[in-house]
Amino acid sequence: PAAHFPFSCCCPEAVTYGFCPVPLPPTEAPHVQYERLGSDVTLPCGTANWDAAVTWRVNGTDLAPDLLNGSQLVLRGLELGHSGLYACFHRDSWHLRHQVLLHVGLPPREPVLSCRSNTYPKGFYCNWHLPTPTYIPNTFNVTVLHGSKIMVCEKDPALKNRCHIRYMHLFSTIKYKVSISVSNALGHNATAITFDEFTIVKPDPPENVVARPVPSNPRRLEVTWQTPSTWPDPESFPLKFFLRYRPLILDQWQHVELSDGTAHTITDAYAGKEYIIQVAAKDNEIGTWSDWSVAAHATPWTEEPRHLTTEAQAAETTTSTTGSLAPPPTTKICDPGELGSGGGPSAPFLVSVPVTLALAAAAATASNLLIW
Amino acid sequence: MDSWYPRMAKPWDSWGMLACLCTVLWHLPAVPALNRTGDLGPGPSIQKTYDLTRYLEHQLRSLAGTYLNYLGPPFNEPDFNPPRLGAETLPRATVDLEVWRSLNDKLRLTQNYEAYSHLLCYLRGLNRQAATAELRRSLAHFCTSLQGLLGSIAGVMAALGYPLPQPLPGTEPTWTPGPAHSDFLQKMDDFWLLKELQTWLWRSAKDFNRLKKKMQPPAAAVTLHLGAHGF
Numbered sequence A: 001p002a003a004h005f006p007f008s009c010c011c012p013e014a015v016t017y018g019f020c021p022v023p024l025p026p027t028e029a030p031h032v033q034y035e036r037l038g039s040d041v042t043l044p045c046g047t048a049n050w051d052a053a054v055t056w057r058v059n060g061t062d063l064a065p066d067l068l069n070g071s072q073l074v075l076r077g078l079e080l081g082h083s084g085l086y087a088c089f090h091r092d093s094w095h096l097r098h099q100v101l102l103h104v105g106l107p108p109r110e111p112v113l114s115c116r117s118n119t120y121p122k123g124f125y126c127n128w129h130l131p132t133p134t135y136i137p138n139t140f141n142v143t144v145l146h147g148s149k150i151m152v153c154e155k156d157p158a159l160k161n162r163c164h165i166r167y168m169h170l171f172s173t174i175k176y177k178v179s180i181s182v183s184n185a186l187g188h189n190a191t192a193i194t195f196d197e198f199t200i201v202k203p204d205p206p207e208n209v210v211a212r213p214v215p216s217n218p219r220r221l222e223v224t225w226q227t228p229s230t231w232p233d234p235e236s237f238p239l240k241f242f243l244r245y246r247p248l249i250l251d252q253w254q255h256v257e258l259s260d261g262t263a264h265t266i267t268d269a270y271a272g273k274e275y276i277i278q279v280a281a282k283d284n285e286i287g288t289w290s291d292w293s294v295a296a297h298a299t300p301w302t303e304e305p306r307h308l309t310t311e312a313q314a315a316e317t318t319t320s321t322t323g324s325l326a327p328p329p330t331t332k333i334c335d336p337g338e339l340g341s342g343g344g345p346s347a348p349f350l351v352s353v354p355v356t357l358a359l360a361a362a363a364a365t366a367s368n369l370l371i372w
Numbered sequence B: 001m002d003s004w005y006p007r008m009a010k011p012w013d014s015w016g017m018l019a020c021l022c023t024v025l026w027h028l029p030a031v032p033a034l035n036r037t038g039d040l041g042p043g044p045s046i047q048k049t050y051d052l053t054r055y056l057e058h059q060l061r062s063l064a065g066t067y068l069n070y071l072g073p074p075f076n077e078p079d080f081n082p083p084r085l086g087a088e089t090l091p092r093a094t095v096d097l098e099v100w101r102s103l104n105d106k107l108r109l110t111q112n113y114e115a116y117s118h119l120l121c122y123l124r125g126l127n128r129q130a131a132t133a134e135l136r137r138s139l140a141h142f143c144t145s146l147q148g149l150l151g152s153i154a155g156v157m158a159a160l161g162y163p164l165p166q167p168l169p170g171t172e173p174t175w176t177p178g179p180a181h182s183d184f185l186q187k188m189d190d191f192w193l194l195k196e197l198q199t200w201l202w203r204s205a206k207d208f209n210r211l212k213k214k215m216q217p218p219a220a221a222v223t224l225h226l227g228a229h230g231f
Helices: A013-017 A311-320 A359-369 B015-026 B043-071 B097-101 B105-129 B133-159 B183-215 B219-228
Strands: A031-036 A041-043 A054-058 A072-075 A084-090 A096-105 A112-119 A123-129 A139-146 A149-151 A162-166 A176-184 A187-195 A207-214 A217-226 A239-247 A254-258 A263-266 A275-283 A296-298
Touching: A031 A041, A041 A096, A112 A176, A112 A187, A123 A139, A123 A176, A207 A275, A207 A296, A217 A239, A217 A275, A254 A263, B043 B133, B043 B183, B105 B133, B105 B183
Parallel strands: A031 A096
Antiparallel strands: A041 A072, A054 A084, A084 A096, A112 A123, A123 A162, A139 A149, A139 A176, A176 A187, A207 A217, A217 A263, A239 A254, A239 A275, A275 A296
16 A cells, blocks of 8 residues: 555645645646436546556545556446546556546436516517536527527526517517527537517516505505516506405405506405405506515504493494494404404504515514404 | 518419409598597597407407418417518508607508508408308408498597598509419418408507507696607
């Protein structure tokens, strides 16, 4: 066995190889090699004869001699863990003969390509990804054809698997064809999609959805929102909206389609129940509905709870309830006697507070707003 | 027009053969009877025209589906993406974005009116050649609706004081029986007719949306403001 110097020996290579090797001539850098997962590979020790006495190491660790075929290293059934820096040394002199930087990976499968216009009529963008990882670097090439005309797809500044196309003409009868090819050291694949200008239109969800209780109206909730900021021209290309709402305690949504405006008043809310509200948008005539917006939460206004300690106060309570109250729903009947025994302050109900909360944050306040 | 593809000789273009019927349309009464009572302005008739484009677009969807199935593959395949050859006289909806945005009302309406006049004429030709009774019935129904749209556009133009487009003397199309037209090329023409019709209906919805916005109260202030910016 060769004498090994301790790791603290005076050379940087000790970290990688575990000893101080005789350095390679300056011109020889590690040979980079890509091999397919599951395959077998034989690594020759550079130009060494087959019968040369060599030792192989990977990332500084000795490899067992039974992997050797003469001076060649044989790896069977490559796994991802086989990736690394392989080095072979002359057994006696520890002279570094050859290095291979091995990357184990896969050729690319057919990429998944999709295009969407959330900025109609300005343009559209295309996204792509590979259905399974290759574990090695891939390069993508996107081409866009409109009839016979080649269009430029500008790379997204932030996302590396997205590019943007600007519409030159509107109302075209000619389809767009977007093709993508992907290649890496082990293989190549491609796909393409064709579509009409109108079919890929899908706005972003409405923004800033806010739901507020309406003072003195225990069954109303006022909902407002804004057209998505990415939609460039709502005047010429108006959006219509779809609103859905339900009390947290029920699974069934109520739906309202609105052809105009960015506000709506819900008039059939169950008194005292917290609601979740979402809005979606669509171009009036073409394309598909956006995803649902971030949810807004709100509970309709309820009367400030009082402690019924005197009859006079009880009389006051009954006369202050307005005649517009519909009979409470049959699900949970709110016992007036329980008012005031619910946790938390009651004051918030009399103040118009915009309640746009992420669900996580809403959970914290839910216990304060819900009154059973 | 794509310049890559070899220019085909005109004689096989089937549109010329159907041209004679177009003359009928140009002689429609220029000003349909309008309800001049009340000061509603053109707003309601613009809305009506908009609604008609939506109705027609919906109707066309099922009609086109049926007709393309009748033509058979590849015309009824969703990915069918042929080059635009022939069908040169079809009115094209496609337009540069800025040009479309800056169209004045008169031009916008005129382009719509002229487009549908031609499209209706070609559709009637299609109807005559349709093989099945059911197809003929659907096409006839659609033609009637399209006629209604034309009348509606004419009404809006009249309300706004714009003259209806008339063909220039001497350019009125006349019957010219051409050579026999290949079956496949005929089908291609039919395909493009339906495609162009669908696209025009989408465009018209946007056109009338734009007109509607401009006519909305306070109409005077808004229109003047928009006018100043060359909208």
